[in-house]
Amino acid sequence: xxxxxxxxxxxxxxxxxxxxxxxxxxxxxxxxxxxxxxxxxxxxxxxxxxxxxxxxxxxxxxxxxxxxxxxxxxxxxxxxxxxxxxxxxxxxxxxxxxxxxxxxxxxxxxxxxxxxxxxxxxxxxxxxxxxxxxxxxxxxxxxxxxxxxxxxxxxxxxxxxxxxxxxxxxxxxxxxxxxxxxxxxxxxxxxxxxxxxxxxxxxxxxxxxxxxxxxxxxxxxxxxxxxxxxxxxxxxxxxxxxx
Numbered sequence: 001x002x003x004x005x006x007x008x009x010x011x012x013x014x015x016x017x018x019x020x021x022x023x024x025x026x027x028x029x030x031x032x033x034x035x036x037x038x039x040x041x042x043x044x045x046x047x048x049x050x051x052x053x054x055x056x057x058x059x060x061x062x063x064x065x066x067x068x069x070x071x072x073x074x075x076x077x078x079x080x081x082x083x084x085x086x087x088x089x090x091x092x093x094x095x096x097x098x099x100x101x102x103x104x105x106x107x108x109x110x111x112x113x114x115x116x117x118x119x120x121x122x123x124x125x126x127x128x129x130x131x132x133x134x135x136x137x138x139x140x141x142x143x144x145x146x147x148x149x150x151x152x153x154x155x156x157x158x159x160x161x162x163x164x165x166x167x168x169x170x171x172x173x174x175x176x177x178x179x180x181x182x183x184x185x186x187x188x189x190x191x192x193x194x195x196x197x198x199x200x201x202x203x204x205x206x207x208x209x210x211x212x213x214x215x216x217x218x219x220x221x222x223x224x225x226x227x228x229x230x231x232x233x234x235x236x237x238x239x240x241x242x243x
Contacts (some may be wrong), residue, residue, distance in 0.1 A: 068133055113137075134188070143195035154181060154208075
């Protein structure tokens with residue numbers, strides 16, 4: 001990068017100042033040494049450029065999505081795993097300090113994925129699940145915690161659709177269903193769609209379908225799904241493995 005493009009980016013990141021007004025009193029003007037204007041169009045792109053080389057400086061497998069970063073270390077032995085995790089965190093701290101970033105310790109969580117019971121580990125056993133990019137990950141990947149989370153959100157949407165039914169016709173209800181209900185079903189479905197708790201999600205989906213069609217509590221749902229042109233959560237999941 002050179003010439004006018006370099007000069008443009010240079011002018012974009014330099015000479016920013018800020019001040020604060022509290023109860024009508026203005027603070028002294030402060031020159032910002034780092035960062036970009038909040039809400040700017042170029043800000044996210046420049047951030048991605050800055051953080052792009054983080055994986056090459058970390059021993060663990062690294063997953064980046066905007067400012068959410070995950071490290072994955074693998075070992076059959078707990079002591080070795082603890083060392084790998086600590087080494088990766090030390091490498092991350094060093095990289096963040098060198099690039100003048102801040103690592104939020106309060107938002108940093110560890111979880112061990114395992115099939116065997118672990119009596120004692122370096123991870124707080126009270127924290128057996130974590131939230132990453134809107135997906136609740138549990139230590140044994142049985143997805144029960146995530147299904148609990150999804151069911152709560154779907155229950156709120158069910159209440160919304162129930163109230164809307166008295167205000168708008170069925171076409172608008174279907175639009176609201178796809179926008180608010182099915183969008184929740186599909187997010188991360190390829191990960192948790194085969195879990196044993198999926199029947200709980202299907203149950204609330206059937207409740208919504210019956211409500212949308214003014215059907216009785218014991219009404220058979222298969223014809224209702226066909227009439228509305230809506231797939232069950234099971235049918236939504238299955239093609240994800242065959243495409």
